[in-house]
Structures are given as structure tokens and as C-alpha cells.
Amino acid sequence: MDHDVISGPRGSAIERDQTDPLAPVRQAFDLPQGVVYLDGNSLGPLPKAVPKAMAQVIERQWGATLIKSWNDHDWINLPSRVGEKIAHLIGAGPGQVICTDSVSVNLFKVLAAALRLSARPAKILSEADNFPSDLYLVEGMNALLGAAAPAFEVAQTDALLECLDESVSILLLTQVNFKTGAMHDLAELTARAQAVGALVIWDLSHSTGVLDLELDAANVDFAVGCGYKFLNGGPGAPGYLYVASRHQGSVSQPLSGWMGHAQPFAFSQGYEPAQGVKRFLSGTPAILSMTALDAALTVFDGLELAQVRAKSEQLGSYLIHLVESIDGELELISPRDASQRGSQVSFRHPLAYPIVQALIEADVIGDFRAPDIVRLGFNPLFNSFADIEQAARALKTVLMTGGHLESRFSAQKLVT
Numbered sequence: 012m013d014h015d016v017i018s019g020p021r022g023s024a025i026e027r028d029q030t031d032p033l034a035p036v037r038q039a040f041d042l043p044q045g046v047v048y049l050d051g052n053s054l055g056p057l058p059k060a061v062p063k064a065m066a067q068v069i070e071r072q073w074g075a076t077l078i079k080s081w082n083d084h085d086w087i088n089l090p091s092r093v094g095e096k097i098a099h100l101i102g103a104g105p106g107q108v109i110c111t112d113s114v115s116v117n118l119f120k121v122l123a124a125a126l127r128l129s130a131r132p133a134k135i136l137s138e139a140d141n142f143p144s145d146l147y148l149v150e151g152m153n154a155l156l157g158a159a160a161p162a163f164e165v166a167q168t169d170a171l172l173e174c175l176d177e178s179v180s181i182l183l184l185t186q187v188n189f190k191t192g193a194m195h196d197l198a199e200l201t202a203r204a205q206a207v208g209a210l211v212i213w214d215l216s217h218s219t220g221v222l223d224l225e226l227d228a229a230n231v232d233f234a235v236g237c238g239y240k241f242l243n244g245g246p247g248a249p250g251y252l253y254v255a256s257r258h259q260g261s262v263s264q265p266l267s268g269w270m271g272h273a274q275p276f277a278f279s280q281g282y283e284p285a286q287g288v289k290r291f292l293s294g295t296p297a298i299l300s301m302t303a304l305d306a307a308l309t310v311f312d313g314l315e316l317a318q319v320r321a322k323s324e325q326l327g328s329y330l331i332h333l334v335e336s337i338d339g340e341l342e343l344i345s346p347r348d349a350s351q352r353g354s355q356v357s358f359r360h361p362l363a364y365p366i367v368q369a370l371i372e373a374d375v376i377g378d379f380r381a382p383d384i385v386r387l388g389f390n391p392l393f394n395s396f397a398d399i400e401q402a403a404r405a406l407k408t409v410l411m412t413g414g415h416l417e418s419r420f421s422a423q424k425l426v427t
């Protein structure tokens with residue numbers, strides 16, 4: 012058997028792809044020819060079902076039936092319908108998930124709801140390594156609350172358990188770290204937080220669609236997640252929020268717009284929240300964006316998330332193996348143990364930005380995260396083992412030829 016430094020026994024990626032039960036799912040995506048897309052953790056690619064569904068809603072509904080579509084095509088209940096589809100992917104029973112707004116806005120709503128629900132003197136615990144937007148939102152909420160603001164502690168990850176004591180009323184965590192891909196044990200931390208009397212809010216932005224989540228089984232209190240990453244709902248797709256049934260009778264949230272009202276079209280004085288998770292709606296749903304997400308979710312029909320997760324672990328381990336066999340300069344910062352890692356692998360390198368730009372020019376699209384991280388994400392629904400091999404090969408070429416040292420690769424763009 013022929014041998015090369017990237018793939019080991021040549022053909023191992025092809026063999027893996029041939030026996031991969033998820034390989035046919037790639038056909039559900041409209042991926043540009045020749046591109047290895049390792050950024051589906053940031054913006055999922057276009058599912059083929061989306062343009063058709065969008066055209067239908069734009070021309071036959073918005074165009075043809077105008078405002079009557081809110082009733083005739085049940086636009087008004089789209090947030091619940093899409094929410095229920097997402098619920099299937101995160102181990103949530105009916106009536107607990109709604110599709111709406113961005114992750115940031117949803118997080119504000121559930122933070123405030125958890126704060127109102129929690130009986131004890133309030134303290135929010137999060138981690139310094141959390142996605143900054145999540146921490147900014149606590150800062151924003153606390154600025155609004157002034158003297159009534161809860162205490163806010165931001166722990167280093169290795170000190171998190173130490174800080175999780177009876178003084179904490181809300182534990183706010185992102186399950187998969189956006190930079191390193193390191194993954195928290197959701198069930199274990201939920202149990203620990205609840206054992207000290209705290210409520211838990213999980214940000215599942217980098218988990219939904221690639222991990223085999225079981226929110227009900229883990230007794231999670233609140234969660235938020237993203238529609239445009241592994242759910243492939245398109246740029247700026249709405250996110251979702253999860254509120255456990257047991258809290259729904261007693262929670263309220265401050266963005267009390269009319270869509271969360273019990274009877275929005277009664278136009279009555281005074282806010283009366285809708286029953287259930289619907290009270291977490293605020294304004295008019297973005298029907299076109301939600302239609303794209305709704306159609307994108309059909310890609311998951313008939314798939315087992317456990318199978319998706321298993322392939323994700325294999326893709327990551329394969330990438331680590333290949334990259335480490337070619338280069339000593341890239342420092343792995345993701346967990347080597349696949350069970351502790353989300354669906355991405357990250358490496359540290361002082362020239363990470365130009366390396367990523369040179370890779371993109373070679374049709375291998377990953378991203379850079381400040382200050383020095385090459386981040387390569389994969390979605391088992393469309394990424395193949397051959398993709399991983401091609402990415403490692405491109406990385407080797409860039410590093411060996413010094414392609415990334417060309418000055419044009421260092422000019423930083425607005426979005427990295």
C-alpha cells in the first residue's frame with residue numbers, strides 16, 4: 012500500500028467515507044465544488060431544501076396571499092413549530108422550546124427570568140472563558156438593575172466547581188467553548204448546581220445539532236441555542252430558548268412584547284403573559300429567516316444524533332492525528348480526548364491569522380479567533396474524512412512553503 016505523510020496508508024480517508032452511514036447526507040447541502048468547509052460551526056452552509064421553501068413562502072404566501080398568510084399559512088405559530096423541531100434535537104419534550112430572536116436576546120430573557128424565579132439573594136456564576144456576549148449581557152442586565160443587581164462572579168474554568176457553592180443562585184455556562192472546543196459535562200454540572208440550590212442556564216450554541224443532548228433527562232432549567240451554526244439556518248437565523256415545563260407557570264421575562272401576550276390581538280391594556288414558553292416571545296417573528304431554518308431542519312429527518320456525535324468525534328481525532336504528524340509549530344488547545352471535545356479542533360500559532368487566510372485561498376475555510384487561534388470546525392452531516400485529509404494537506408503546504416508569510420494575508424478584515 013502506498014504511504015504518505017498526511018494520510019498514513021493512502022486511502023484510509025476514502026475507506027472511512029465509504030463505510031460512513033452519514034456520507035449520503037452531504038447531498039442535502041449545496042456546497043461549492045472543491046471547497047473544504049470547516050466553518051459550519053460559525054455559519055452552516057446552504058441546505059438544498061432552503062431556496063425552494065423560501066421561494067414558496069415569498070411568492071406563494073407573502074406574494075400571493077399577503078397578510079392573510081398569518082392565518083392561512085399559520086405564520087403566527089411558526090416559532091412554536093420550529094421550536095418543536097429543535098426540541099427533538101435536544102432531548103426536550105413538547106412545549107418547552109420556542110424559536111425566536113438571537114441567542115443574545117434570548118439569553119437576556121432567560122437570565123432575567125431565572126433571576127426573578129430564584130428565591131435567594133442573587134449571585135450569578137459564570138466562567139471567564141465564556142463567549143463574551145454572554146458575559147456582556149449579564150453586565151447589561153446588572154447596569155439596568157442598579158442597586159438591585161445580583162452579584163456576578165466570573166471564575167476561571169478550573170476553579171468553577173470550587174466557586175459553585177450555596178451563595179450561587181444562577182450558573183450560566185456555555186457547554187462547548189467557542190475557542191478551544193472544550194466541553195462541559197452538562198448533566199454533571201446541572202446536578203451539582205441544583206445540589207447547591209442554583210438554577211442553570213446553558214448556552215448550547217456550539218452543541219445543538221452535533222451533540223446528543225438530553226435536556227429533560229438532565230433536568231436543565233433554561234437553555235438558549237443558535238440557528239445559524241450547526242442547524243444551518245442561514246446568516247442571522249433566529250435562535251431558540253428552552254424553559255423547563257416545571258418553571259413555566261411561575262416565570263416571567265422583561266421583554267414583554269405583544270407576541271408573548273396571552274391575546275395579542277385583543278390589544279388590551281396591561282400585559283398578561285401567554286401560557287407556557289410562548290411568553291418568551293417579544294415581537295413579530297422573522298418569518299423569512301425562520302422559514303429558512305425550518306427548511307434547514309429537514310436535513311435532520313430520520314437521523315440519530317448519537318450517530319452524528321460519533322462521527323464528529325472521529326473527524327476531530329483524525330484531524331488532530333494528521334496535523335500533529337506534519338507540524339510541530341501548531342499547538343493543540345482542544346482536548347485530545349474526543350469525549351471532552353465539541354465539534355471543532357483548535358490550534359494555537361503566533362501567525363494564526365495569516366495561516367487561516369492562506370488556507371481560505373487554498374479553498375479550505377476555517378476561521379481565526381483572536382489572539383492566535385486557528386479554529387477548524389466540522390459538521391458530520393457534510394464533512395467527510397477526505398475533507399479532513401485535504402485540510403491537513405493544505406495546512407502542510409502553507410506551512411512548508413511559507414505561503415502565509417505573504418503580506419496580503421496579514422491585513423485583518425472586519426469579520427474574522
Ligand SMILES: Cc1ncc(COP(=O)(O)O)c(C=O)c1O
Nearest residue numbers: 113114115142144185189214216
Ligand atoms: C456561544 C455563543 N453564545 C452566544 C452567541 C451570540 O449569538 P447571537 O449573535 O445570535 O446573539 C454566539 C455567537 O457566535 C456564541 O458562539
